[in-house]
Amino acid sequence: MGGTVMVQSLCWKVVGVSVIGTQHMAAGGRCEDGWSTVRRRYPDGRTILGVCVCDGAGSTSHGWLGAQIASRVVAAWLADNFDGALADPVEDNRWSISSVAKRAIRRVAEKAGLSIKDYACTMVALAVSSDGRWIAAHLGDGAIVGMFDGCLRLISSPRKGEFANETYFITDQDSVENIEFQSSAGFDIGEQGTAFALFTDGVEVTLVNRHTREVAPALRYMLGWLADHDEGEVAQDLEEQVKSVFQQHTSDDCTLALVAKANHQSDVDIISDSTR
Amino acid sequence: MSREFMRVRTEDLLLNPTNRVPIALCLDASGSMNGAPMEELNDGVCLFFEAIQADPIARASAEVAIVAFSDTAETLIDFQGLDRVGNPPTVMCQGGCTDLGGGVNLALDRLEARKQEYQKAGVDYFQPWLVLMTDGQPTTQEHMQAAPRTCKMERAGKLVVFPIGIGPAADMSILAMFSEKRRPLRLQGLNFREFFEWLSKSVVRVSQSRPGEKVNLDLEGIKGWAEL
Numbered sequence: 001m002g003g004t005v006m007v008q009s010l011c012w013k014v015v016g017v018s019v020i021g022t023q024h025m026a027a028g029g030r031c032e033d034g035w036s037t038v039r040r041r042y043p044d045g046r047t048i049l050g051v052c053v054c055d056g057a058g059s060t061s062h063g064w065l066g067a068q069i070a071s072r073v074v075a076a077w078l079a080d081n082f083d084g085a086l087a088d089p090v091e092d093n094r095w096s097i098s099s100v101a102k103r104a105i106r107r108v109a110e111k112a113g114l115s116i117k118d119y120a121c122t123m124v125a126l127a128v129s130s131d132g133r134w135i136a137a138h139l140g141d142g143a144i145v146g147m148f149d150g151c152l153r154l155i156s157s158p159r160k161g162e163f164a165n166e167t168y169f170i171t172d173q174d175s176v177e178n179i180e181f182q183s184s185a186g187f188d189i190g191e192q193g194t195a196f197a198l199f200t201d202g203v204e205v206t207l208v209n210r211h212t213r214e215v216a217p218a219l220r221y222m223l224g225w226l227a228d229h230d231e232g233e234v235a236q237d238l239e240e241q242v243k244s245v246f247q248q249h250t251s252d253d254c255t256l257a258l259v260a261k262a263n264h265q266s267d268v269d270i271i272s273d274s275t276r
Numbered sequence: 277m278s279r280e281f282m283r284v285r286t287e288d289l290l291l292n293p294t295n296r297v298p299i300a301l302c303l304d305a306s307g308s309m310n311g312a313p314m315e316e317l318n319d320g321v322c323l324f325f326e327a328i329q330a331d332p333i334a335r336a337s338a339e340v341a342i343v344a345f346s347d348t349a350e351t352l353i354d355f356q357g358l359d360r361v362g363n364p365p366t367v368m369c370q371g372g373c374t375d376l377g378g379g380v381n382l383a384l385d386r387l388e389a390r391k392q393e394y395q396k397a398g399v400d401y402f403q404p405w406l407v408l409m410t411d412g413q414p415t416t417q418e419h420m421q422a423a424p425r426t427c428k429m430e431r432a433g434k435l436v437v438f439p440i441g442i443g444p445a446a447d448m449s450i451l452a453m454f455s456e457k458r459r460p461l462r463l464q465g466l467n468f469r470e471f472f473e474w475l476s477k478s479v480v481r482v483s484q485s486r487p488g489e490k491v492n493l494d495l496e497g498i499k500g501w502a503e504l
Contacts, residue, residue: 023484058486122487141487160487162434164295164400167487201487206289211398218288225282237282245284249291251333252486 011130012039012049013226015235016257019242021202023251032056033200033255034067034121040079050079050127053255055141055200057120057169062112066105066119070170073104078127078135085127085135086183094179097125097137101170120169123179124156124198128259132192135183139175140167141201143208145215146193147223152215154208156180158201195223195260202252203242226260234258294336296401297483298355298390299475300383304410304442305344305367306374313411313442313466314369320468321364327476329358334476337402337483340364341386345379347371355390376410377418380454384425387435402482404435407475408454409463411442423453430457440471440502461502470501 020031035053042048052075056063077100078085085093105119122140136144138156146155159180160167168178184193197219199207207216222241226234242254303317321342328338335358342352344367352365387404394401406426429435439451439460451460463471474497485491 055487059490160400164402165482165485165487165491205292208292209290209398210292210400214290216288216290218284221288222282222284229280229282233279234282241282241284245286245289248286249289251484 011261012047012128012259013231013234013262014049014051014257014259015226015231015238016051016053016255017235017239017242018053018253018255019239019247021251021253022247024253030064031253032058032064032067032121033202033253034064034071035198035255035257036068036071036075037257038076038079040082042082046130048079048082048127048129049259050075050077050125051196051198051257051259052078052123052125053142053198053200053257054121054123054170055202055253055255057122060118060120062109062114062119063121065108066116066121066171069104069108069119070101070121070123071125073100074123074125074137075127078125078137082127082129082135086133086185090181093135093137093181094176097123097179097181098170098176102175105171116171120171122167122200123170124200126196126198126259128193128196132194132261133184134193134196136181138180138182139170139178141204142199143204145197145207145219147195147220148193152220154213154215155182155196157208157213158204158210195227195258197223197259198257200253200255202250202254203246203256205252206246206249223258223260226258227263293397293399294333295483296339296394296399297334297337297479298339298341298387298401298404299479300355300387300404300406301340301342302379302383302406302408303342303344303367304346304374304376304379304412305370306346306412307369307372308374308412308445309442310369314367316466316468317409317442318364318366320472321367323469324472324476325358325361325364327473328479331476331480331483334480334483335359338479339390341383341390342367343379343383343386344368344370345375345382347373347375349375349378349382351382351386354386373415374410374412375416375418376408376414376450377416377420377422380406380408380422380426381418384422384429402485403433405438405479406435407438407440408451409440409442410446410451412445413447414450419450419453426454427456430455438475442466461498464501464503467501474498474501
């Protein structure tokens, strides 16, 4: 039985990339998106994978750094608190996620003599257990897509104001109220997901139809590819594809993280944590 | 041994429409504009269209409506992309009266209708702009109803209003009623071209703005066309 659990705990693969947009590049700027992933081995043998992508606010001086900090601490929080978050009231989870991100950003901001608003960023986060259960938190632009029973489904769509340049940030005073928290426990089409994608608005513009909520077929292909191929190779391909295909349709920074159950367990590296 | 590569096909992506920037030009076409002012105004509008069309992002984003007001208010073009419009219609003097409030009301009605179309079609849009230009005083009382309407929208962050006076006879106190945030500016002479050049640059900046980004207008550039 232990062997079975072990195999289950090794089943998730993750790749992701953040690519600077042509607009920032032309202005000599930097990529203001960031993404992170962590894996946690639980005592019962499960591995929980946490992933978070963030888009730093272009209007702020340190949104890029806020995106890196928030993605790291939120991915870790979701992975560390997976079972509790599945059971706890949604309000508690929203409060915890907002607090952990703001606390981490505030520490850095105070050292720099800045306000946390200077580090404003959106947040799109997911943690998934080896048994297919998941939790997701989302604030602002970007989206999360999941594969359930072979069907791609938009779990969380962009959350923004009336106008195109109005969105919500984790550093907002009322960010708790605007975080959307969902989990497999409350999902209506079954608990187990087999693949997920998280992305910022630079990618969302070509992966989700804002009107119909349809998800682009390209995502099914990419997630299937990840399930079948080596993470390192897919990571290289993903960066190349974001630059050559996705960036033809936007001048914005692009971040895309793919999570898929491995079809070949030997492909999975369970130790690595990373922040980009 | 060579490996297989993941290749995404463009036809497997979904292309959402470009975010729109709706701009209403609400222009005085009363008899007093006849002659050089109207010629300069039309030249300025042409330049505005050309400048927007020259910028790839703004060309896909900007949607312009032109409402002319004199004895009555009339929509010369409704909100649409400049690719579809081509050249702007020529604004012509229609009569001796100045139904300024009627023009503003018509522009706002068209704007509301367009916003509903955006929402229905899933098109994202930026804060709309209203440019109001007149060289005199209103001859109807409609502005008493139209001005609170623009101010209410402005207070709610739903509209950016640019009230512009043309020439010494423009009643700036009436124009001031249309915005609580932006005082009316009087055009230097007939510097329509300078104004519309400034406006097109501002539209380009907005069309390129990102979520959370507050677009600051080029205040220095205003000196090129406004009496300060």
